Every structure is written in structure tokens, then in C-alpha cells.
Amino acid sequence: MEGVVGLDLSLSRTGMCYIPAHWDGDMGALVCASVETQREDAAYGKKHILSRLETERYLRIAERVVKFVKRSGVKHAARESYAYSPVKDRRGNPVQSASMTSLAELGGVIRSQLLLACAIPVVPVAPNTARKFVTGGLKKGKQKEQVDRFLQAKGLRFNNWDEMDAFVIAYCHYGAVNDVRSRFLPQTELDFG
Numbered sequence: 001m002e003g004v005v006g007l008d009l010s011l012s013r014t015g016m017c018y019i020p021a022h023w024d025g026d027m028g029a030l031v032c033a034s035v036e037t038q039r040e041d042a043a044y045g046k047k048h049i050l051s052r053l054e055t056e057r058y059l060r061i062a063e064r065v066v067k068f069v070k071r072s073g074v075k076h077a078a079r080e081s082y083a084y085s086p087v088k089d090r091r092g093n094p095v096q097s098a099s100m101t102s103l104a105e106l107g108g109v110i111r112s113q114l115l116l117a118c119a120i121p122v123v124p125v126a127p128n129t130a131r132k133f134v135t136g137g138l139k140k141g142k143q144k145e146q147v148d149r150f151l152q153a154k155g156l157r158f159n160n161w162d163e164m165d166a167f168v169i170a171y172c173h174y175g176a177v178n179d180v181r182s183r184f185l186p187q188t189e190l191d192f193g
Contacts, residue, residue: 134184
């Protein structure tokens with residue numbers, strides 16, 4: 001069995017969760033953290049200042065993520081893949097979301113820094129796939145609330161939804177890396193004897 005780190009990338013609060021090898025389902029064995037940042041007031045000025053300050057912001061987040069991954073000593077990391085929502089301008093034409101572009105830039109910085117600093121590629125995991133792996137399936141709407149209730153019933157309480165999402169991503173990848181099913185779902189045993 002191998003440990004895994006999961007990441008829920010965000011410019012405002014990036015969630016991180018480390019699941020150790022041979023995890024027994026105990027919340028106390030998980031290591032979770034968040035990196036909170038906000039846009040500096042000076043970033044609303046000239047474009048070259050904005051670009052420098054936002055890039056520095058990405059690097060601050062990446063530095064904390066790299067330190068977290070190094071402390072965990074894992075060889076496997078996963079991140080929540082991007083959810084592309086259509087954004088339309090005033091005339092109803094599709095346009096690229098500035099926040100989506102910033103999130104993709106942050107993801108690129110973190111992926112490159114983890115590869116350079118830790119030799120770990122970061123695998124994208126679709127949030128719906130991860131939620132289904134953990135819970136077995138959810139009803140439509142308010143999925144974060146449903147996952148939170150589900151995990152709390154299993155004794156897992158997170159400081160915020162970003163850390164919870166990082167756990168869900170990590171646990172899905174943990175299952176793939178270690179070839180195990182979710183411990184939260186009924187297990188089937190077949191007896192051919």
C-alpha cells in the first residue's frame with residue numbers, strides 16, 4: 001500500500017490532504033491543511049504589476065504545496081480536474097472565464113513545481129468520479145453538502161470543504177494506486193468453495 005496526497009486547487013484557499021499507506025479510516029491518521037491567499041490591492045493597477053503579483057501568489061501557494069508533499073513523503077499526488085462551466089458575455093456569446101484561466105495557470109505552476117521539486121506527476125481526478133468512488137453515488141444538487149454529511153456519518157470532519165474535497169480526490173486516487181474499493185461502501189465477498 002502507498003500513501004497519496006490530494007489537492008483541491010483554488011486561488012482563495014487550496015485544500016490538501018495526505019492519506020498514509022495502510023490507512024484504517026481514522027480521521028486522526030489524515031493530515032490536512034489549507035493555503036489561503038487573496039489578491040493584493042496593488043494587483044488592481046497596471047497589467048504588468050497585476051501579472052507579477054498574481055504569479056508571485058501562484059508561487060506562494062505552490063511553495064506551501066511542495067512543502068506539504070515533501071513532508072508526506074509520497075510518490076503519488078492527485079488534483080481535482082477543472083470543471084469547465086460555460087461563461088457568456090452580455091450578448092450571450094461564449095467567452096473564456098478569467099477565473100478559469102487563473103486556476104489553470106495555478107495548476108500549471110503547482111504541477112511543474114511538484115515535478116521539479118519532488119519528481120511527482122500530479123494526476124487529474126474528476127470530482128464526480130471521486131465523489132462516486134467515496135460515497136457510491138449522490139443525488140443531484142448540493143453535492144458538497146451531501147459528501148460532508150456522508151463523511152461526518154463515517155467520523156470524518158474536515159475544517160473546510162476545500163480540505164474535504166482534497167480528501168475525496170486523494171481517496172479516489174488512493175483506491176486506484178492501491179487497487180482497493182472505498183472502505184465506506186458495502187464490500188462483496190464471493191465464495192466459490
